[in-house]
Amino acid sequence: MILAITGGKGGVGKSTLSVELGAALDATVVDADLGMADLPTGPGPDLHDVLAGRADPIEAVREGCGPVRTLPCGRSLSGARAADVTVLDDVLRDVEREYGDVVVDCPAGLRADAGVPLAVADACVVVASPRRYALADAVRSRELARELDAGLVAVVINRVVDDAPTAAFEEALGAPATIVPADPRVERTLEAFRPVVRTAPSTRAADAIRAVADAACRTKRV
Amino acid sequence: MFQTAAIRRVSPDPPDAPTDAPSARPVRADVTTTATVGGALVAVTLRNDTAVAVRVRVENDLDGPVLPPRREGVPAAGWDEDGFTGVVPADARLGIGYACPNVDGDTAGPADTDRDPGAHPDRALDPISLAVLGPAEEADPSASDRVAVAVRSLGRATPPADAVPTSAALDPDRTDSSAGCRPRRCDGPAESDPSSVPTPVAAWLDAVETRVRRAERLTDATADEAAAVLEDCGGVDGVATLPDELQADRASLRAAGDRIEDLAARAAEADPELVVSSLLAAAEGDTSPASGGESTASGTSGAGDPEAGR
Numbered sequence: 438m439i440l441a442i443t444g445g446k447g448g449v450g451k452s453t454l455s456v457e458l459g460a461a462l463d464a465t466v467v468d469a470d471l472g473m474a475d476l477p478t479g480p481g482p483d484l485h486d487v488l489a490g491r492a493d494p495i496e497a498v499r500e501g502c503g504p505v506r507t508l509p510c511g512r513s514l515s516g517a518r519a520a521d522v523t524v525l526d527d528v529l530r531d532v533e534r535e536y537g538d539v540v541v542d543c544p545a546g547l548r549a550d551a552g553v554p555l556a557v558a559d560a561c562v563v564v565a566s567p568r569r570y571a572l573a574d575a576v577r578s579r580e581l582a583r584e585l586d587a588g589l590v591a592v593v594i595n596r597v598v599d600d601a602p603t604a605a606f607e608e609a610l611g612a613p614a615t616i617v618p619a620d621p622r623v624e625r626t627l628e629a630f631r632p633v634v635r636t637a638p639s640t641r642a643a644d645a646i647r648a649v650a651d652a653a654c655r656t657k658r659v
Numbered sequence: 660m661f662q663t664a665a666i667r668r669v670s671p672d673p674p675d676a677p678t679d680a681p682s683a684r685p686v687r688a689d690v691t692t693t694a695t696v697g698g699a700l701v702a703v704t705l706r707n708d709t710a711v712a713v714r715v716r717v718e719n720d721l722d723g724p725v726l727p728p729r730r731e732g733v734p735a736a737g738w739d740e741d742g743f744t745g746v747v748p749a750d751a752r753l754g755i756g757y758a759c760p761n762v763d764g765d766t767a768g769p770a771d772t773d774r775d776p777g778a779h780p781d782r783a784l785d786p787i788s789l790a791v792l793g794p795a796e797e798a799d800p801s802a803s804d805r806v807a808v809a810v811r812s813l814g815r816a817t818p819p820a821d822a823v824p825t826s827a828a829l830d831p832d833r834t835d836s837s838a839g840c841r842p843r844r845c846d847g848p849a850e851s852d853p854s855s856v857p858t859p860v861a862a863w864l865d866a867v868e869t870r871v872r873r874a875e876r877l878t879d880a881t882a883d884e885a886a887a888v889l890e891d892c893g894g895v896d897g898v899a900t901l902p903d904e905l906q907a908d909r910a911s912l913r914a915a916g917d918r919i920e921d922l923a924a925r926a927a928e929a930d931p932e933l934v935v936s937s938l939l940a941a942a943e944g945d946t947s948p949a950s951g952g953e954s955t956a957s958g959t960s961g962a963g964d965p966e967a968g969r
Contacts (some may be wrong), residue, residue, distance in 0.1 A: 471816070471817075472816060472817075472818065475879065493664050514818045517817055517818050518817050518820065520817070522815065522816075522817075523733065523806055523807070523810055525806070526806045544816070546816065547813060548813050548814055548815065548816035549731065549809055549813040549814055549815050549816055550815070550816040550817075551812040551813070551816075552809035552810070552812075552813040553810065555809070555810050556805035556806045556808070556809040558804075581813075585805055585808070585809055586805060625678060651830055
Protein backbone atom coordinates (compact mmCIF):
# COMPACT_ATOMS: atom_id res chain seq x y z
CA MET A 438 0.00 0.00 0.00
CA ILE A 439 1.16 3.53 -0.77
CA LEU A 440 -0.08 5.93 1.92
CA ALA A 441 0.24 9.68 1.31
CA ILE A 442 0.52 12.00 4.30
CA THR A 443 -0.85 15.35 3.17
CA GLY A 444 -2.30 18.60 4.50
CA GLY A 445 -2.46 21.97 2.79
CA LYS A 446 -0.38 23.89 5.25
CA GLY A 447 3.30 23.59 6.07
CA GLY A 448 4.43 22.99 9.63
CA VAL A 449 1.39 20.99 10.76
CA GLY A 450 3.52 17.90 11.37
CA LYS A 451 3.29 15.91 8.14
CA SER A 452 6.93 14.82 8.23
CA THR A 453 6.82 13.91 11.92
CA LEU A 454 3.65 11.89 11.42
CA SER A 455 5.16 10.24 8.33
CA VAL A 456 8.11 8.97 10.36
CA GLU A 457 5.81 7.85 13.19
CA LEU A 458 3.48 6.02 10.80
CA GLY A 459 6.47 4.57 8.96
CA ALA A 460 7.64 3.11 12.27
CA ALA A 461 4.16 1.90 13.25
CA LEU A 462 3.53 0.24 9.86
CA ASP A 463 7.15 -0.88 9.32
CA ALA A 464 6.96 0.97 6.02
CA THR A 465 9.46 2.88 3.90
CA VAL A 466 9.08 6.64 4.34
CA VAL A 467 9.64 8.61 1.12
CA ASP A 468 10.29 12.34 1.55
CA ALA A 469 8.48 13.73 -1.50
CA ASP A 470 8.93 17.36 -0.45
CA LEU A 471 11.15 18.12 -3.43
CA GLY A 472 11.62 21.79 -2.60
CA MET A 473 11.89 21.77 1.19
CA ALA A 474 12.75 18.31 2.39
CA ASP A 475 13.16 17.73 6.11
CA LEU A 476 13.64 14.02 6.66
CA PRO A 477 17.20 13.22 7.77
CA THR A 478 19.47 12.50 4.86
CA GLY A 479 23.12 11.64 4.44
CA PRO A 480 25.65 10.68 1.82
CA GLY A 481 24.40 8.74 -1.15
CA PRO A 482 21.78 9.21 -3.83
CA ASP A 483 18.47 10.81 -2.83
CA LEU A 484 15.04 11.32 -4.40
CA HIS A 485 16.31 14.25 -6.49
CA ASP A 486 18.83 11.93 -8.12
CA VAL A 487 16.20 9.24 -8.62
CA LEU A 488 13.70 11.65 -10.22
CA ALA A 489 16.42 13.06 -12.45
CA GLY A 490 17.23 9.56 -13.69
CA ARG A 491 20.65 9.51 -12.05
CA ALA A 492 19.99 6.77 -9.51
CA ASP A 493 17.90 3.67 -9.01
CA PRO A 494 15.05 4.05 -6.48
CA ILE A 495 16.13 0.98 -4.53
CA GLU A 496 19.73 2.11 -4.10
CA ALA A 497 18.50 5.43 -2.72
CA VAL A 498 16.59 3.77 0.14
CA ARG A 499 18.43 4.09 3.48
CA GLU A 500 18.14 0.84 5.34
CA GLY A 501 19.53 0.21 8.80
CA CYS A 502 20.58 3.84 9.26
CA GLY A 503 17.86 4.50 11.82
CA PRO A 504 14.64 3.16 13.24
CA VAL A 505 12.77 3.69 9.94
CA ARG A 506 13.64 2.85 6.35
CA THR A 507 13.66 6.10 4.39
CA LEU A 508 14.13 7.43 0.89
CA PRO A 509 15.30 10.96 1.70
CA CYS A 510 15.21 13.96 -0.59
CA GLY A 511 17.99 16.39 -1.50
CA ARG A 512 18.04 19.99 -0.31
CA SER A 513 19.38 21.82 -3.34
CA LEU A 514 17.42 24.08 -5.67
CA SER A 515 19.23 22.66 -8.68
CA GLY A 516 18.18 19.18 -7.59
CA ALA A 517 14.58 20.32 -7.26
CA ARG A 518 14.75 21.82 -10.75
CA ALA A 519 16.17 18.66 -12.29
CA ALA A 520 13.64 16.36 -10.59
CA ASP A 521 10.80 15.19 -12.84
CA VAL A 522 7.81 14.66 -10.58
CA THR A 523 5.98 12.57 -13.21
CA VAL A 524 8.47 9.74 -12.60
CA LEU A 525 7.41 9.53 -8.95
CA ASP A 526 4.71 7.02 -9.93
CA ASP A 527 7.23 4.40 -11.04
CA VAL A 528 9.61 5.22 -8.18
CA LEU A 529 6.99 4.67 -5.47
CA ARG A 530 5.80 1.44 -7.09
CA ASP A 531 9.37 0.14 -7.35
CA VAL A 532 9.95 0.85 -3.66
CA GLU A 533 6.63 -0.79 -2.76
CA ARG A 534 7.49 -3.87 -4.78
CA GLU A 535 10.87 -4.21 -3.08
CA TYR A 536 10.10 -3.21 0.50
CA GLY A 537 6.32 -3.39 0.97
CA ASP A 538 4.24 -0.54 2.36
CA VAL A 539 5.30 3.01 1.51
CA VAL A 540 4.48 6.18 3.44
CA VAL A 541 4.87 9.34 1.34
CA ASP A 542 5.56 12.63 3.10
CA CYS A 543 3.85 15.14 0.76
CA PRO A 544 4.87 18.79 0.46
CA ALA A 545 2.63 21.64 1.53
CA GLY A 546 0.55 23.45 -1.05
CA LEU A 547 -1.60 22.28 -3.91
CA ARG A 548 0.84 22.14 -6.81
CA ALA A 549 1.78 19.07 -8.81
CA ASP A 550 4.45 17.97 -6.35
CA ALA A 551 1.70 17.64 -3.74
CA GLY A 552 -0.82 16.22 -6.22
CA VAL A 553 1.26 13.51 -7.87
CA PRO A 554 1.82 11.50 -4.63
CA LEU A 555 -1.94 11.62 -4.08
CA ALA A 556 -2.53 10.46 -7.65
CA VAL A 557 -0.23 7.49 -7.07
CA ALA A 558 -1.28 6.67 -3.50
CA ASP A 559 -3.87 4.08 -2.58
CA ALA A 560 -4.96 6.11 0.44
CA CYS A 561 -4.10 9.26 2.28
CA VAL A 562 -4.03 10.78 5.76
CA VAL A 563 -4.84 14.49 6.05
CA VAL A 564 -2.93 16.26 8.83
CA ALA A 565 -4.25 19.51 10.30
CA SER A 566 -3.50 21.67 13.28
CA PRO A 567 -6.33 22.33 15.76
CA ARG A 568 -6.88 25.91 14.58
CA ARG A 569 -9.90 27.39 12.90
CA TYR A 570 -7.94 28.34 9.73
CA ALA A 571 -6.48 24.86 9.44
CA LEU A 572 -9.88 23.40 8.57
CA ALA A 573 -10.00 25.27 5.26
CA ASP A 574 -6.59 23.89 4.27
CA ALA A 575 -7.59 20.41 5.32
CA VAL A 576 -10.73 20.65 3.20
CA ARG A 577 -8.72 21.75 0.17
CA SER A 578 -6.30 18.84 0.61
CA ARG A 579 -9.24 16.50 1.06
CA GLU A 580 -10.81 17.75 -2.19
CA LEU A 581 -7.54 17.30 -4.05
CA ALA A 582 -7.21 13.77 -2.71
CA ARG A 583 -10.79 13.02 -3.77
CA GLU A 584 -10.19 14.33 -7.31
CA LEU A 585 -7.03 12.26 -7.60
CA ASP A 586 -8.72 9.15 -6.23
CA ALA A 587 -6.80 8.74 -2.98
CA GLY A 588 -9.18 7.42 -0.34
CA LEU A 589 -9.08 9.19 3.02
CA VAL A 590 -8.01 6.89 5.85
CA ALA A 591 -8.18 9.42 8.66
CA VAL A 592 -7.89 13.06 9.55
CA VAL A 593 -5.20 13.74 12.12
CA ILE A 594 -5.60 16.79 14.34
CA ASN A 595 -2.05 17.23 15.47
CA ARG A 596 -0.56 18.86 18.58
CA VAL A 597 -3.83 19.23 20.44
CA VAL A 598 -3.44 20.95 23.82
CA ASP A 599 -6.99 21.59 25.00
CA ASP A 600 -10.26 20.69 23.31
CA ALA A 601 -10.02 20.13 19.57
CA PRO A 602 -12.89 20.96 17.19
CA THR A 603 -13.17 17.28 16.32
CA ALA A 604 -16.85 17.38 15.35
CA ALA A 605 -16.32 20.30 12.96
CA PHE A 606 -13.40 18.52 11.27
CA GLU A 607 -15.28 15.24 10.98
CA GLU A 608 -18.35 16.91 9.57
CA ALA A 609 -16.44 19.00 7.01
CA LEU A 610 -14.15 16.20 5.88
CA GLY A 611 -16.45 13.21 6.16
CA ALA A 612 -13.89 11.00 7.88
CA PRO A 613 -13.05 10.08 11.45
CA ALA A 614 -10.67 12.51 13.12
CA THR A 615 -7.85 11.22 15.30
CA ILE A 616 -6.39 13.53 17.91
CA VAL A 617 -2.65 13.43 18.49
CA PRO A 618 -1.98 15.30 21.74
CA ALA A 619 0.90 17.73 21.94
CA ASP A 620 3.92 15.90 23.31
CA PRO A 621 7.50 17.20 23.50
CA ARG A 622 8.78 13.74 22.61
CA VAL A 623 6.83 13.81 19.34
CA GLU A 624 8.27 17.26 18.62
CA ARG A 625 11.74 15.71 18.78
CA THR A 626 10.89 12.76 16.52
CA LEU A 627 12.47 14.29 13.42
CA GLU A 628 15.35 16.01 15.16
CA ALA A 629 16.46 12.92 17.07
CA PHE A 630 15.00 10.54 14.43
CA ARG A 631 13.40 8.50 17.22
CA PRO A 632 9.70 7.84 16.70
CA VAL A 633 7.66 7.73 19.92
CA VAL A 634 5.85 4.58 18.79
CA ARG A 635 9.20 2.88 19.42
CA THR A 636 10.73 4.94 22.22
CA ALA A 637 7.60 5.76 24.25
CA PRO A 638 4.93 3.30 23.07
CA SER A 639 2.68 3.78 26.09
CA THR A 640 2.08 7.50 25.56
CA ARG A 641 -1.24 8.87 24.37
CA ALA A 642 0.47 10.25 21.26
CA ALA A 643 1.81 6.80 20.38
CA ASP A 644 -1.66 5.32 20.95
CA ALA A 645 -3.18 7.85 18.55
CA ILE A 646 -0.55 7.15 15.89
CA ARG A 647 -1.11 3.41 16.21
CA ALA A 648 -4.85 4.03 15.76
CA VAL A 649 -4.17 5.80 12.46
CA ALA A 650 -1.83 2.98 11.41
CA ASP A 651 -4.55 0.42 12.24
CA ALA A 652 -7.05 2.39 10.15
CA ALA A 653 -4.58 2.32 7.25
CA CYS A 654 -4.15 -1.44 7.65
CA ARG A 655 -7.93 -1.92 7.59
CA THR A 656 -8.09 0.07 4.32
CA LYS A 657 -5.42 -2.19 2.87
CA ARG A 658 -7.35 -5.33 3.71
CA VAL A 659 -10.45 -4.05 1.89
CA MET B 660 -4.61 3.24 -44.06
CA PHE B 661 -5.24 -0.50 -44.17
CA GLN B 662 -5.16 -0.47 -40.41
CA THR B 663 -7.93 2.10 -40.50
CA ALA B 664 -10.06 -0.12 -42.67
CA ALA B 665 -9.47 -3.05 -40.35
CA ILE B 666 -10.49 -1.13 -37.26
CA ARG B 667 -13.49 0.23 -39.10
CA ARG B 668 -14.76 -3.27 -39.68
CA VAL B 669 -14.60 -4.28 -36.05
CA SER B 670 -16.25 -1.12 -34.81
CA PRO B 671 -19.98 -1.35 -35.33
CA ASP B 672 -21.87 1.71 -36.39
CA PRO B 673 -24.29 2.86 -33.75
CA PRO B 674 -27.67 1.24 -34.24
CA ASP B 675 -29.47 4.55 -34.54
CA ALA B 676 -27.17 5.92 -37.24
CA PRO B 677 -28.91 7.16 -40.36
CA THR B 678 -28.67 4.74 -43.25
CA ASP B 679 -27.74 7.12 -46.07
CA ALA B 680 -24.19 6.51 -47.26
CA PRO B 681 -22.05 9.48 -46.14
CA SER B 682 -23.46 9.95 -42.69
CA ALA B 683 -23.54 6.22 -41.95
CA ARG B 684 -19.96 6.72 -40.84
CA PRO B 685 -20.19 7.88 -37.30
CA VAL B 686 -17.30 10.33 -37.36
CA ARG B 687 -15.91 12.47 -40.16
CA ALA B 688 -12.75 14.55 -40.11
CA ASP B 689 -11.91 17.89 -41.71
CA VAL B 690 -8.16 18.20 -41.86
CA THR B 691 -6.34 21.45 -42.47
CA THR B 692 -2.59 21.30 -42.94
CA THR B 693 -0.53 24.46 -42.78
CA ALA B 694 3.07 24.19 -43.89
CA THR B 695 5.38 26.37 -41.82
CA VAL B 696 9.12 26.76 -41.58
CA GLY B 697 10.49 23.47 -40.35
CA GLY B 698 7.25 21.54 -40.24
CA ALA B 699 3.50 21.43 -40.60
CA LEU B 700 0.60 22.33 -38.35
CA VAL B 701 -2.28 19.88 -38.60
CA ALA B 702 -5.76 20.90 -37.44
CA VAL B 703 -8.46 18.25 -37.35
CA THR B 704 -12.16 18.85 -36.78
CA LEU B 705 -13.91 15.62 -35.84
CA ARG B 706 -17.66 15.65 -36.47
CA ASN B 707 -19.95 13.15 -34.83
CA ASP B 708 -23.42 13.21 -36.44
CA THR B 709 -24.78 10.36 -34.36
CA ALA B 710 -26.67 10.40 -31.09
CA VAL B 711 -23.98 8.58 -29.08
CA ALA B 712 -20.52 9.60 -28.04
CA VAL B 713 -17.87 7.80 -30.09
CA ARG B 714 -14.28 6.95 -29.20
CA VAL B 715 -11.85 7.64 -32.04
CA ARG B 716 -8.16 7.26 -32.78
CA VAL B 717 -6.35 9.80 -34.96
CA GLU B 718 -2.88 8.80 -36.11
CA ASN B 719 -0.31 10.91 -37.84
CA ASP B 720 0.65 9.73 -41.34
CA LEU B 721 3.04 12.56 -42.10
CA ASP B 722 6.74 11.85 -42.22
CA GLY B 723 7.74 13.11 -38.80
CA PRO B 724 7.00 12.85 -35.08
CA VAL B 725 3.84 14.18 -33.45
CA LEU B 726 4.32 17.26 -31.28
CA PRO B 727 1.08 17.32 -29.28
CA PRO B 728 -0.30 20.32 -27.40
CA ARG B 729 1.19 20.43 -23.94
CA ARG B 730 0.30 21.94 -20.62
CA GLU B 731 2.97 22.22 -17.91
CA GLY B 732 5.19 20.11 -20.13
CA VAL B 733 2.77 17.17 -20.14
CA PRO B 734 0.96 16.23 -23.38
CA ALA B 735 -2.72 17.17 -23.29
CA ALA B 736 -5.19 14.43 -22.41
CA GLY B 737 -5.45 11.68 -25.02
CA TRP B 738 -2.18 12.38 -26.86
CA ASP B 739 0.68 9.94 -27.24
CA GLU B 740 3.68 9.78 -29.53
CA ASP B 741 1.72 8.57 -32.54
CA GLY B 742 -1.51 10.50 -32.27
CA PHE B 743 -4.67 11.12 -30.33
CA THR B 744 -7.32 8.94 -28.73
CA GLY B 745 -10.44 10.59 -27.43
CA VAL B 746 -14.18 10.80 -27.37
CA VAL B 747 -16.26 12.91 -29.74
CA PRO B 748 -19.51 13.74 -27.92
CA ALA B 749 -22.87 12.91 -29.50
CA ASP B 750 -23.99 15.37 -32.20
CA ALA B 751 -20.94 17.52 -31.62
CA ARG B 752 -17.57 18.49 -32.96
CA LEU B 753 -14.15 18.11 -31.43
CA GLY B 754 -11.21 20.15 -32.60
CA ILE B 755 -7.67 18.87 -32.13
CA GLY B 756 -4.33 19.85 -33.60
CA TYR B 757 -0.66 19.04 -33.50
CA ALA B 758 2.60 20.02 -35.10
CA CYS B 759 4.79 17.76 -37.17
CA PRO B 760 8.36 18.92 -37.75
CA ASN B 761 10.65 18.12 -40.71
CA VAL B 762 7.88 17.87 -43.25
CA ASP B 763 8.02 19.43 -46.69
CA GLY B 764 5.14 21.72 -47.41
CA ASP B 765 4.56 19.73 -50.61
CA THR B 766 4.13 16.40 -48.91
CA ALA B 767 1.99 17.76 -46.12
CA GLY B 768 -1.12 17.19 -48.16
CA PRO B 769 -3.69 19.55 -49.56
CA ALA B 770 -5.35 22.07 -47.33
CA ASP B 771 -8.95 21.50 -46.28
CA THR B 772 -9.16 17.83 -47.03
CA ASP B 773 -12.70 16.81 -46.27
CA ARG B 774 -12.46 13.11 -45.81
CA ASP B 775 -14.12 9.99 -44.48
CA PRO B 776 -12.30 7.23 -42.67
CA GLY B 777 -11.19 4.33 -44.78
CA ALA B 778 -12.78 5.51 -47.99
CA HIS B 779 -10.88 8.18 -49.82
CA PRO B 780 -9.51 8.13 -53.37
CA ASP B 781 -6.20 9.91 -52.80
CA ARG B 782 -5.03 8.24 -49.65
CA ALA B 783 -1.38 9.02 -50.26
CA LEU B 784 -2.02 12.68 -49.50
CA ASP B 785 -3.83 12.16 -46.20
CA PRO B 786 -1.91 13.65 -43.29
CA ILE B 787 -3.83 11.56 -40.74
CA SER B 788 -5.66 8.29 -40.48
CA LEU B 789 -8.88 8.13 -38.53
CA ALA B 790 -10.18 5.03 -36.81
CA VAL B 791 -13.46 4.67 -34.98
CA LEU B 792 -12.96 2.54 -31.88
CA GLY B 793 -16.63 2.22 -31.02
CA PRO B 794 -19.05 3.83 -28.62
CA ALA B 795 -17.40 5.62 -25.71
CA GLU B 796 -17.66 4.00 -22.33
CA GLU B 797 -16.55 5.28 -18.98
CA ALA B 798 -12.93 4.31 -18.58
CA ASP B 799 -11.28 4.12 -15.20
CA PRO B 800 -8.22 6.34 -15.48
CA SER B 801 -4.97 4.57 -14.71
CA ALA B 802 -2.51 5.88 -12.14
CA SER B 803 -0.24 7.29 -14.82
CA ASP B 804 -3.23 9.16 -16.32
CA ARG B 805 -3.95 10.60 -12.89
CA VAL B 806 -0.33 11.70 -12.52
CA ALA B 807 -0.53 13.49 -15.88
CA VAL B 808 -3.84 15.06 -14.84
CA ALA B 809 -2.31 16.23 -11.56
CA VAL B 810 0.67 17.86 -13.27
CA ARG B 811 -1.45 19.43 -16.02
CA SER B 812 -4.07 20.86 -13.71
CA LEU B 813 -1.93 21.81 -10.70
CA GLY B 814 1.25 23.00 -12.37
CA ARG B 815 4.80 22.03 -11.62
CA ALA B 816 6.29 23.43 -8.46
CA THR B 817 9.95 23.36 -9.48
CA PRO B 818 11.88 26.51 -8.55
CA PRO B 819 12.17 28.88 -11.52
CA ALA B 820 15.50 28.88 -13.32
CA ASP B 821 17.95 31.51 -12.08
CA ALA B 822 15.76 32.38 -9.12
CA VAL B 823 18.99 32.49 -7.17
CA PRO B 824 22.09 33.93 -8.88
CA THR B 825 24.71 31.29 -9.47
CA SER B 826 28.31 32.00 -8.61
CA ALA B 827 29.84 30.68 -11.82
CA ALA B 828 32.87 32.93 -11.28
CA LEU B 829 33.57 31.21 -7.96
CA ASP B 830 33.15 27.68 -9.29
CA PRO B 831 36.64 26.18 -9.67
CA ASP B 832 35.37 23.51 -12.08
CA ARG B 833 34.36 26.08 -14.62
CA THR B 834 37.40 28.33 -14.89
CA ASP B 835 37.84 27.50 -18.57
CA SER B 836 34.27 27.51 -19.75
CA SER B 837 33.35 30.53 -17.68
CA ALA B 838 35.88 32.64 -19.55
CA GLY B 839 33.20 33.46 -22.08
CA CYS B 840 30.28 33.95 -19.76
CA ARG B 841 31.96 35.56 -16.81
CA PRO B 842 32.19 39.08 -18.26
CA ARG B 843 28.53 38.82 -19.22
CA ARG B 844 27.57 37.90 -15.66
CA CYS B 845 29.57 40.84 -14.42
CA ASP B 846 27.85 43.26 -16.80
CA GLY B 847 25.31 44.35 -14.23
CA PRO B 848 27.64 45.36 -11.39
CA ALA B 849 30.22 46.68 -13.86
CA GLU B 850 27.72 49.10 -15.34
CA SER B 851 26.41 50.27 -12.01
CA ASP B 852 29.95 50.76 -10.67
CA PRO B 853 32.35 51.49 -13.52
CA SER B 854 35.34 51.67 -11.20
CA SER B 855 35.05 47.97 -10.25
CA VAL B 856 37.11 46.76 -13.25
CA PRO B 857 39.82 49.11 -14.54
CA THR B 858 39.23 50.23 -18.12
CA PRO B 859 42.31 48.58 -19.70
CA VAL B 860 41.41 45.28 -18.02
CA ALA B 861 37.80 45.58 -19.16
CA ALA B 862 38.94 46.36 -22.73
CA TRP B 863 41.22 43.30 -22.73
CA LEU B 864 38.44 41.09 -21.34
CA ASP B 865 36.03 42.40 -24.00
CA ALA B 866 38.51 41.59 -26.77
CA VAL B 867 39.00 38.09 -25.34
CA GLU B 868 35.25 37.64 -25.06
CA THR B 869 34.77 38.55 -28.72
CA ARG B 870 37.31 35.91 -29.74
CA VAL B 871 35.87 33.28 -27.38
CA ARG B 872 32.35 33.95 -28.63
CA ARG B 873 33.53 33.57 -32.21
CA ALA B 874 35.32 30.33 -31.31
CA GLU B 875 32.19 29.05 -29.53
CA ARG B 876 30.10 29.72 -32.62
CA LEU B 877 32.58 27.81 -34.74
CA THR B 878 32.70 24.85 -32.34
CA ASP B 879 30.93 21.91 -34.08
CA ALA B 880 29.38 24.44 -36.46
CA THR B 881 27.46 23.41 -39.56
CA ALA B 882 28.37 24.93 -42.89
CA ASP B 883 25.62 27.54 -42.55
CA GLU B 884 26.71 28.60 -39.06
CA ALA B 885 30.35 28.83 -40.14
CA ALA B 886 29.34 30.92 -43.15
CA ALA B 887 27.49 33.32 -40.84
CA VAL B 888 30.60 33.73 -38.67
CA LEU B 889 32.77 34.33 -41.75
CA GLU B 890 30.34 37.00 -42.88
CA ASP B 891 30.64 38.76 -39.52
CA CYS B 892 34.46 38.57 -39.54
CA GLY B 893 34.89 39.76 -43.10
CA GLY B 894 36.07 36.60 -44.77
CA VAL B 895 38.34 33.70 -43.97
CA ASP B 896 41.27 36.03 -43.13
CA GLY B 897 39.32 37.23 -40.08
CA VAL B 898 39.33 33.77 -38.52
CA ALA B 899 42.63 32.41 -39.85
CA THR B 900 44.53 33.35 -36.70
CA LEU B 901 41.68 32.53 -34.33
CA PRO B 902 42.98 29.13 -33.11
CA ASP B 903 46.39 30.60 -32.25
CA GLU B 904 44.85 33.65 -30.62
CA LEU B 905 42.53 31.44 -28.59
CA GLN B 906 45.50 29.38 -27.45
CA ALA B 907 47.27 32.54 -26.33
CA ASP B 908 44.08 33.79 -24.65
CA ARG B 909 43.77 30.54 -22.69
CA ALA B 910 47.29 30.96 -21.32
CA SER B 911 46.81 34.67 -20.58
CA LEU B 912 43.45 34.09 -18.87
CA ARG B 913 44.90 31.34 -16.71
CA ALA B 914 47.93 33.43 -15.79
CA ALA B 915 45.79 36.50 -15.09
CA GLY B 916 43.31 34.39 -13.12
CA ASP B 917 46.08 32.88 -10.99
CA ARG B 918 47.67 36.28 -10.39
CA ILE B 919 44.29 37.85 -9.52
CA GLU B 920 43.49 35.03 -7.12
CA ASP B 921 46.93 35.26 -5.52
CA LEU B 922 46.71 39.03 -5.17
CA ALA B 923 43.16 38.86 -3.85
CA ALA B 924 44.25 36.37 -1.18
CA ARG B 925 47.22 38.54 -0.19
CA ALA B 926 45.04 41.67 -0.17
CA ALA B 927 42.54 39.91 2.08
CA GLU B 928 45.28 38.85 4.51
CA ALA B 929 47.10 42.18 4.73
CA ASP B 930 45.80 44.64 7.33
CA PRO B 931 47.84 47.84 7.40
CA GLU B 932 45.12 49.99 8.91
CA LEU B 933 46.32 49.83 12.51
CA VAL B 934 49.94 50.70 11.74
CA VAL B 935 49.04 53.39 9.21
CA SER B 936 46.67 55.08 11.62
CA SER B 937 49.35 55.09 14.32
CA LEU B 938 51.91 56.46 11.84
CA LEU B 939 49.49 59.20 10.88
CA ALA B 940 48.90 59.98 14.53
CA ALA B 941 52.68 60.07 15.14
CA ALA B 942 53.22 62.35 12.16
CA GLU B 943 50.47 64.61 13.47
CA GLY B 944 52.18 64.59 16.90
CA ASP B 945 55.49 65.71 15.33
CA THR B 946 53.97 68.64 13.46
CA SER B 947 51.66 69.80 16.29
CA PRO B 948 53.20 69.20 19.73
CA ALA B 949 50.16 70.78 21.42
CA SER B 950 48.05 67.67 20.63
CA GLY B 951 50.13 65.59 23.10
CA GLY B 952 52.49 62.77 22.09
CA GLU B 953 51.63 60.42 25.00
CA SER B 954 48.96 58.50 23.15
CA THR B 955 51.34 57.49 20.33
CA ALA B 956 54.06 56.53 22.75
CA SER B 957 52.04 53.69 24.19
CA GLY B 958 52.64 50.32 22.51
CA THR B 959 52.00 51.25 18.90
CA SER B 960 55.03 53.47 18.66
CA GLY B 961 57.27 50.41 18.86
CA ALA B 962 55.67 48.98 15.72
CA GLY B 963 55.51 52.37 14.11
CA ASP B 964 59.20 53.09 14.28
CA PRO B 965 60.52 50.38 11.98
CA GLU B 966 57.73 51.12 9.49
CA ALA B 967 58.75 54.79 9.54
CA GLY B 968 62.35 53.82 8.88
CA ARG B 969 61.44 52.06 5.61
